[in-house]
Amino acid sequence: MLITADRILTDTGTYLEGGAVLLDGDAIAAVGPKAEIVRQAGPDVPRLAHSGTVLPGLIDSHVHLIFDGGTDPVAGLGEADEVLYDRMCRRAEQLLRAGVTTARDLGDRGGLAFRVAADVEAGRLAGPRVLAAGTPATPPGGHCHFLGGEVSGETAVRDLVRRNVEAGAAVIKVMTSGGGLTKDGPSSWQSQFSAAELTALVDAAHAAGLPVAAHAHGADAIAEAVGAGVDTLEHCTWMTETGFDLRPDVLRRIIDENIAVSLTVSPHWRMLPQVFGEERAAVMFDQVRQMIEAGANVIVGTDAGVQRTGFDGLPGALPFYAHLGVPNDRILDMATRGCAQALGVGDLTGRIAPGLRADLLLVDGDPLRDLEALRSVTAVVAAGRFNSLPSKGRIAQLRSGNKQLGESG
Ligand SMILES: [Zn+2]
Known part of the structure; x- marks a missing residue:
């Protein structure tokens, strides 16, 4: 053609x-x-x-095909695997229609995202190339424990990595802090794993040739993930118990060690001041500006599937960066070449x-x-x-x- x-x-x-x-x-x-x-x-x-x-084609560095993007995404997990799988296929098609030709799925249940990835690759399903993590590592009762990846101690952590590798993972996902989706888990700013556990996870992933994506909201968790040598920091919101704390020394390491900052921006980002309050939202926006201005390798994702975030949202999320003053050529580069490089598929797409x-x-x-x-x-x-x-x-x-x-x- x-x-x-x-x-x-x-x-x-x-x-x-x-x-x-x-x-x-x-x-x-x-x-x-x-x-x-x-x-x-x-x-x-x-x-x-x-x-x-x-x-x-655009690249979304952070999606969850397993979640429905509604008001209570966790509730949908009650469905049988075949029902969930069918819905995941429809969501993959939605991503494609929005211009996304590669999507990194950072956590599902029962390896269903591996099936979607294989079906797209074989041409049985119209969808983006899916780089799937499989089951994310979390401590017992931790963030997204309902996805089935509860592990404690270095042996169990390594074992989960091995199971994901064997199932076809393209990346290993670890929840280094709590998160908003898990109502009965730790708060977003709280750390979840010991340094030894994180190091064991990164070591096992890298030994298998896979990068590590670390969910990290807490400023402590970000520092711990960087210390353990992860490859991408998801969300990277620098939360503390009382507010935010963007630590210049940690940001320096993120830049020097070329750890990609995979920001998840909802297509409804303009609503953030109403959701978090004007002051909190202003700090969050400013932190992103600071990371970009300092030279961090920021890549773009939507966290599609979580609350009120559908699978057609990437084009609506990108103007967030323009709002912060990032030029359009840089934004498009972040959403294509930059993302591909950071996700390890720069020679492919x-x-x-x-x-x-x-x-x-x-x-x-x-x-x-x-x-x-x-x-x-x-x-x-x-x-x-x-x-x-x-x-x-x-x-x-x-x-x-x-x-x-x-x-x-
Ligand atoms: Zn996520």
């Missing part, structure tokens, strides 16, 4: 005007000026002329370059000028599979309708 477009976003953060991308199976064969690529393609290649922008998987997002308009253009998805190409949206449908339309994603080629 040959796609020609008004604009193609290259990894320099600028547009190639009047360009073309040539696909070969699941990979990008060539990208460049239209005339050159058309010549290379030959006359028999199917063509799509897109009046708009082609950019790399995140850029439009020959040899990489054909993960592309086709939108109307100009997202470098206005991020709202990301909501005008016309087609998504995931690993070379072309998913066109009905009648240049907008995401808002799709939300309300029961239109299905057409798949071809």
Whole structure:
């Protein structure tokens, strides 16, 4: 397939005007000026002329396909595995329709996200590439204990890592602090594991060649996770019992050791001042600004599945960074190339370059000028599979309708 477009976003953060991308199976064969690529393609290649922008497919660094994104996501876990699995497949399709071609699933129950990942990879399901963690490690009664990963002591921690590795994990998830989703667990600012347990977990994961994603709200938990050598810090809100405490020495280590800060931003971020109070929200916003200005490797996620966070939310979350003053080219880079690098799939996706998987997002308009253009998805190409949206449908339309994603080629 040959796609020609008004604009193609290259990894320099600028547009190639009047360009073309040539696909070969699941990979990008060539990208460049239209005339050159058309010549290379030959006359028999199917063509799509897109009046708009082609950019790399978006990456959501933090989702939970197992949760429903409603007011009580934990309640839904009562369903049988097959019911849950079916819903997870629908949510994967939703992510894809929103332009997400790679999603990291940071915790499910019973290895169901591994099944979704395998079905997408085999072409049985239209969805993003899923990098699944499986069962997150948590102490007995700890954050997300209901997902089945309660462990205590270094041996049990290593054992859980081994079970996840054997089940097909792409990343190991550990809950280093409490979290809001677990009403009967520790508070978000409280630490959950000893240094020895965290070190054992990181050691076992790295020995298996897998990165570690640490859920860390507490300032203490962030410092402990950094000390143990984790690869990505999830949420990273620097909470204490009484407020927040962004520690410059810990932030320095995060930057020096290139630990990615995987911020989870709800598409309803504009509501945060009402939810947390003006003052608290202002501090939280300012901490993010400080981390970005200091040079932290911030990547983007939504925590899709948790309370009031659906699977179509990434385009609505990205303007949060623009609100903080981050330029659009940097935001799009964070949501594509930067995320891919941090998640260890930078050689596979995140850029439009020959040899990489054909993960592309086709939108109307100009997202470098206005991020709202990301909501005008016309087609998504995931690993070379072309998913066109009905009648240049907008995401808002799709939300309300029961239109299905057409798949071809
Ligand atoms: Zn999460």
